Structures are given as C-alpha cells and as structure tokens.
Amino acid sequence: MSERDDRPWNAWLEPAGSDELGAVEPDARIGPRIRTVAELTRLVRERLRAAPDLRDVWVEGEIGQVSVSAAGHCYFTLKDERAQLRCVVFREERQRIAFEPQTGLRVVVHGRIDVFEQQGHYQLYVDALQPAGFGDLALRLEAMKARLAAEGLFDAARKRPLPPWPRVIGLATSETGAVLHDILHVLRRRWPLVRVVFSPCLVQGDTAPATILGALHRLARWTDADTGRGVDLVILARGGGSLEDLWPFNDERVVRAVAAFPRPVVVGVGHETDVTLVEFAADVRAATPSVAAELTVPSRDEQRAGLRSLRGQLDTAIGRAVGTQRGVLDGERRALEGLRPSAVLVQERERVGLLLDRAARAVAGRLAADRALLARRGDRLPLLVEGRLVRARTDLHAATGSLAALSPYATLERGYAIVRRPDGAIARDAADHAPGDPLEVRLAQGGLDVRVERVRDSAS
C-alpha cells in the first residue's frame, strides 16, 4: 500500500491512460462513471477469478497472526519481508489438512485467490498447507546425505564393532512411550547382568535435536563414581513415524554427534521404509528399538548352555588327566615289581606309607591355612567360602588317592632308574645289547636318551 501513498485517494478511479480498470469498460472514457462499492468489488472479484495463474497458487511464507472463528474457520496472514497475504482455511479443509497453522511457522500453502466482498479483502482460500520444505524434504535429505557421505561420515571403515560384553549401556530415548519399556524388557529377559544408564530426550518436534544432543553429551561424559568406567555403548532409539516425525533423526547436528560419539552407537528406529541419516552414521543400525537392544547384549540362554558344555569339558579333561597318569604309573610299577624281590617291595611300600602320611599332613596344613584365610574373607564371600571348603575336602581325598598312585616314584627317589629299549621293553640283560644301541633311562626327575658305550658281562 505504501507505494500508493503519493497518489490521490481516488487516483484509481481516473479513467485515463492505461489504467486497467478503465480499460475494462471503454464507455467510462466518455465521462466519470460513479460505481457502487459492490459493483467495483464484484468487478475486481471477477477479474481475479478469471486469472488462470491465481486459481492454482503455491505460496511460501511465514504465518503471522492466526485466529479461528466460532464456525471453525481459520484465518491467518502469510508474510515475508515485503508483503502480507490474507489466508483462510475453511472448517472442512482444516479437518482434512493434518497440519495446523501456527504463528511463526514457515509454510507452503496451496489454494486460489478470491475476494471476500463484504470486507473488501482479497485472500487465499487454502486447501493444502505444509511446513516449508516438506514438499522437497526428500530432496533436501538426499542433498544432506550426499554432503555428509562425501565427508566420510557414513564410511563402513568408521564403524566400530560392539563390545561383546557390555557392562553399562547408555540409553537415549523418550521417557514416554513404548520404546523405553520395550528396550528394558528385552535387556531384562536377555542379559540382566548389564546396567542401563538412561538419558532421556525428546525424539520428535523442533526441540528434539537439542535434547538428543544433550542426552548424548551427558552419556559421553558420565563415568561411574566407583570404577571410573563410562558407558560401553549407547542405544539411540525412537518409535516409527512419518518422515516429518523422524526429522530430528536427520538433523545434521545429531548425525555428527552420533558419528563423533566416543563409544559405539546403535540406532534403532521403528519404521519400515525411510532410513534416517542418524542410522547411516550409527555404528550399528537396528530395524527396531527392540532389535537394537537384542544386538547389544549376549543371550543368557546361550551362555547357560555354553557353561554347561564347559563344565562337561572340565570333567572329561580331569578324568583323562588322572587316567593317563595312573596308566603310566601303573606300567612303571609293574616293571619295577618284575625286577625287584618282593621283600624289597614291602619295604618300599612301608616307605611310601610314611611319605603318604607326611603328604597328607602337608595338604591338611595347607587347607587349614586356606580355611583361616577364607574365614577372614568370609564376611564378604560367605557362599564362596562354603563352596570352596566343600571342594577342598573333596580334593584332599583326591590328592591322597593320587599320592598312593605315586609310589613307584618313591623308588626312583632312592636313586634307582628304569632302563628301556626303544620298543619300551625293560632292559634286563647286558648281553642283549650292543655298543651304539639307543636306550631310554627314566629317573626320579625326567629321563635320559642314551647310547651303549660298551657291554660288560655280569662278572665285570
């Protein structure tokens, strides 16, 4: 309006020149024709309605004042730096349009220009309204994705493996809604040994990115007061939604924060088609929040099965170890018995008995010391103490048994040796051997591989 202030108030009524209105009715040139307001307004209205480029209009601007009439129609102004446009959304359209006009929002609206005669306004009759940029959201997304990808933010080489045994999981999500519940449910069922540090944030709306950044930042700098350890990994999750709902997960600041997070980040967004940029930046992308939780922890059931199997392996291995040693010793004992007069063996057995007594006393002494030690720790580890004592008693019996099997060693301790031929047969007669024959000598400690230097008969 301001550019017209320098003209007379009725300048537009002048019929002369190229004035558009004058051109409509050539008769007006004959003399001033006085019209009624209604006539003129009707004229303007018809001209506007006739203009094809005003019937199907897309316009972008910022929403100014908004009001809703008692009938449910919504009126607002759309403005930019230089002009304003009156807009109306009728009740029926409002019910159809998902988006509600709000002051300050930048929007793209569609409709037709018409004149509201009673008030002399021309205005836009809106039939579609979206946040600005929504129409080309996908395009902007692609552009940003290309830019961040060019920076290497999404490179596979950047992706860090998840720690196999996380002790503390950081969780950033909304504290309302099902996602938090779902994730905790999975962790509780699957791996309750883990500790969850939950850092709440908003996952939808204009303020969501800032709260996500805050939640991630707090998780990054948190450490346990006792251990000094921080989180081992972070789950960032939200439920499904429209592209618009998911927009905070396309926010460049959030994308960068996820990529730069000091620990691996798993992102789980409950949707099926669109992939957000945050998911590209994540170390691991999960199809849903629950799957994100599944991926971060081992399975308790699998670990139980693994433990059972290890227990079996332990028993098998110890059985084999005892059996093998017993077999070796039994063989040597038989060899000794074959060589020695039984009277000597009786003496040896007596000696072994003394040795066993001594060994049993020694083991008992060690157990007593252990018991005292355990008793001192008992206030902290009552269960372990009881378990260990029971096992220790069992082991005492086992140790005693194995000492009995050691009796041939006692013979070797006295300085005897067992000499075998390479085929394992005991060497009994020098005459069976020739210089250069290889022999095997078993001593109390270890053995010798030797060769015959000279053969002497029994007289020499």
Add this chain to the structure above:
Amino acid sequence: MPFDAALAELQSVVGRLEAGGLPLEASIVLYERGVALHDHCARLLGDAELRVQRLLEQAGGALRTIDLAPDDPTEG
C-alpha cells in the same frame, strides 16, 4: 569378578586341561579353579537383575544417577 572375565578364565582353564601334559596336582588345582569359575558364572546368570538408572544433570553440570524401580522405569 565380572561374567566375561570369569568366563574367559574358565575357557582358558578348560583349554589348558584339555591340552594335557600337566602334572596331576596342577591338573587338580586347575580343575578346582574351573569348577569355581563355572559356579560363579552360573550364579551371576541366575541372580542377575537388570539395574536401570536415570541420568540427571544437576545445576553446575554435575551428573548423577538415580535407580529406577524395575516395574515402572518412568517413575523414580
């Protein structure tokens, strides 16, 4: 002792026992250790309850965690 550390040691114990070649007494000591580790791991699996804490930032920026009740994690 955390589960993963106990499990790793248990696996090492089983490996050494299975490789054989150890004196009987060493084998028995290893076996005892293995059983203790196994029982420890099994107890951790059986007794564990998920611990959930909420991270709070106090005025001045200090961080604090508060335990959340297992039933309703949004209250606490």
